[in-house]
Amino acid sequence: MKKFINQGDKDTRSGFGEGLTELGRNNSEVVALCADLTGSLKMNSFADENPERFFQVGIAEANMMGLAAGLATGGKIPYTGTFANFSTGRVYDQIRQSIAYSNKNVKICASHAGITLGEDGATHQILEDIGLMKMLPGMTVINTCDFNQTKSATLEICNFDGPVYLRFGRPKVANFTNPSDKFEIGKGVMLNKGNDVTIVATGHLVWEAINAAEKLEKNGINAEIINIHTIKPLDEDLILNSVNKTGCIVSAEEHNIFGGLGESIARLLTSKAPFPQEFVGTNDTFGESGTPIELMNKYGLNMNSIFDAVIRVLKRKVK
Amino acid sequence: MSKNLDKLVIQTRRDILRMVHAVNSGHPGGSLGCVEFFVTLYNGIMDHGLDRDSKDMFILSNGHISPVYYSTLARAGYFETKELKTFRKINSRLQGHPTNHDNLPGVNISSGSLGQGLSVGVGVALSKKLNNDSSLVYVLTGDGELQEGQNWEAFMFASANKVDNIIVTIDLNGQQIDGSTEDVLDIGNLKLKLESFNWEVLEIENGNSLKDVHKTLSKAKKNSMKGRPIAILMKTIMGNGVDFMMHTHKWHGVAPNDEQLKEALNQNPETLGDY
Numbered sequence: 180m181k182k183f184i185n186q187g188d189k190d191t192r193s194g195f196g197e198g199l200t201e202l203g204r205n206n207s208e209v210v211a212l213c214a215d216l217t218g219s220l221k222m223n224s225f226a227d228e229n230p231e232r233f234f235q236v237g238i239a240e241a242n243m244m245g246l247a248a249g250l251a252t253g254g255k256i257p258y259t260g261t262f263a264n265f266s267t268g269r270v271y272d273q274i275r276q277s278i279a280y281s282n283k284n285v286k287i288c289a290s291h292a293g294i295t296l297g298e299d300g301a302t303h304q305i306l307e308d309i310g311l312m313k314m315l316p317g318m319t320v321i322n323t324c325d326f327n328q329t330k331s332a333t334l335e336i337c338n339f340d341g342p343v344y345l346r347f348g349r350p351k352v353a354n355f356t357n358p359s360d361k362f363e364i365g366k367g368v369m370l371n372k373g374n375d376v377t378i379v380a381t382g383h384l385v386w387e388a389i390n391a392a393e394k395l396e397k398n399g400i401n402a403e404i405i406n407i408h409t410i411k412p413l414d415e416d417l418i419l420n421s422v423n424k425t426g427c428i429v430s431a432e433e434h435n436i437f438g439g440l441g442e443s444i445a446r447l448l449t450s451k452a453p454f455p456q457e458f459v460g461t462n463d464t465f466g467e468s469g470t471p472i473e474l475m476n477k478y479g480l481n482m483n484s485i486f487d488a489v490i491r492v493l494k495r496k497v498k
Numbered sequence: 499m500s501k502n503l504d505k506l507v508i509q510t511r512r513d514i515l516r517m518v519h520a521v522n523s524g525h526p527g528g529s530l531g532c533v534e535f536f537v538t539l540y541n542g543i544m545d546h547g548l549d550r551d552s553k554d555m556f557i558l559s560n561g562h563i564s565p566v567y568y569s570t571l572a573r574a575g576y577f578e579t580k581e582l583k584t585f586r587k588i589n590s591r592l593q594g595h596p597t598n599h600d601n602l603p604g605v606n607i608s609s610g611s612l613g614q615g616l617s618v619g620v621g622v623a624l625s626k627k628l629n630n631d632s633s634l635v636y637v638l639t640g641d642g643e644l645q646e647g648q649n650w651e652a653f654m655f656a657s658a659n660k661v662d663n664i665i666v667t668i669d670l671n672g673q674q675i676d677g678s679t680e681d682v683l684d685i686g687n688l689k690l691k692l693e694s695f696n697w698e699v700l701e702i703e704n705g706n707s708l709k710d711v712h713k714t715l716s717k718a719k720k721n722s723m724k725g726r727p728i729a730i731l732m733k734t735i736m737g738n739g740v741d742f743m744m745h746t747h748k749w750h751g752v753a754p755n756d757e758q759l760k761e762a763l764n765q766n767p768e769t770l771g772d773y
Contacts, residue, residue: 210624210628234659236651237654237655239651239654239655241614241617241647241648241651242620242652242655244617245614245615245617245618245620245621245648245652246620246621246624246655248607248617249557249617249618249621249622249623249624249625250621250624250625252555252607252621252622252625253621253622253624253626254625254629255625272611272614273614273617273648275611276609276614280599280608281597281598281599283607
């Protein structure tokens with residue numbers, strides 16, 4: 180299979196920070212708001228370079244969402260920054276009424292998503308945010324896989340008129356996509372062609388999917404790998420074309436299997452192409468304290484879980 | 499005040515009563531209490547119009563008083579008054595609570611879930627500052643609505659950031675669904691609270707007097723752009739203009755029946771033409 184090279188571990192949130200800094204230099208309509216997590220969100224350089232366009236709102240996320248809706252009403256392109264938990268569950272109704280229903284051009288940028296936030300534990304690890312956000316009519320939902328893709332996504336969502344939820348993480352992970360890859364909202368990326376099984380992964384699980392596919396290859400199984408950065412709208416054509424060829428699918432995400440990417444794929448399959456599917460994700464559970472790697476292992480969010488899911492789905496595949 | 503505005507007040511009351519009666523739902527009490535405020539704001543105070551550049555902007559936070567908002571917008575020419583017939587009906591732009599979702603002219607944001615409009619208004623005010631636009635943002639909130647914590651986040655933010663191009667009027671009718679604000683959850687001395695949040699606080703003793711409302715809104719305009727956000731505590735009478743609807747929370751979300759409508763309209767004879 181195609182070789183993927185890690186250009187060096189980097190955190191996705193730094194990709195967001197670099198993208199935002201670039202936007203600050205090139206687009207005077209971009210404004211940023213942060214709820215007392217400027218360093219964690221890597222928003223410092225935007226704040227330093229554009230003090231008049233950066234709003235420190237304090238520990239007040241509800242107000243931050245309302246301010247962003249107002250700034251968008253006045254023609255600005257607001258980027259809000261806080262942890263994923265405080266970007267979604269804490270302010271769901273503010274997003275629902277003032278941003279989504281009001282169709283405001285607000286970019287909700289959420290770091291520390293999923294279980295890899297690590298030691299802070301379950302109060303801060305949200306595994307439900309994709310579900311919350313994808314249910315909102317008109318909301319675009321993006322979960323990026325590495326530093327380069329997060330930077331590209333941060334830049335690209337500025338060119339799109341409408342509310343966006345951009346989800347990324349805390350830990351340093353493999354940076355393997357090409358920085359010059361064009362980021363297209365709603366278009367999945369075909370990472371590797373294969374005939375035996377389709378693996379559709381998002382976020383930090385994309386690199387795990389690549390590692391799983393390498394192990395599968397050694398076992399004589401050719402996996403097709405799709406990097407789905409946009410969960411809504413889902414690239415249905417890419418997934419259907421692949422599964423119609425391979426006949427089975429594994430979804431992989433750092434999120435509850437209730438309400439995540441896997442469920443969106445299952446809905447697609449049941450209506451258009453009823454092939455067997457196996458899910459890699461957390462199973463209706465909260466997280467806990469631990470290192471990101473310990474947690475990924477304990478909660479089945481790694482290459483081995485994907486490998487095992489492929490073996491299971493192959494057994495269910497209609498020959 | 500001019501005779502025409504007096505006439506507009508009466509006609510707006512008629513619109514409100516007929517709209518809620520037609521669908522046997524909606525919120526007449528708070529709407530009737532704020533008629534003089536809306537008529538004044540849109541006729542002499544705000545620089546407004548469909549072309550939004552450098553115009554003042556109004557944000558309604560207590561969205562349930564949509565009848566008075568819709569009547570005001572229609573009578574100000576944002577859309578035809580006959581569209582008021584569609585209020586709360588299927589396929590209408592005039593939803594139970596106001597929204598810009600269906601591109602209704604004059605409405606800039608959705609509201610209804612309470613406590614969100616002040617933050618939005620402050621956000622609009624920030625955008626105006628960034629654009630070096632000297633026009634103002636006006637927000638109306640209810641009093642019971644101030645029980646929502648988000649308002650206090652916004653009050654704190656606005657004064658800390660010297661957002662002085664916003665004028666927030668609080669409709670002090672003292673009533674909410676379950677009873678008086680004092681009984682449900684006492685909001686205490688608002689003047690002291692807001693002053694301690696470093697807002698300039700003005701008061702309207704009779705928010706159902708066109709003259710008093712105009713005087714205080716004019717003063718607020720004059721005092722704007724001086725480093726502090728401005729709040730106006732406006733005492734109103736819920737259900738004002740219809741004797742049996744006044745001084746009670748009972749008409750918060752109840753429409754009059756045929757007989758009650760007739761009586762209410764008799765007390766407010768047609769002036770500028772019904773829709």
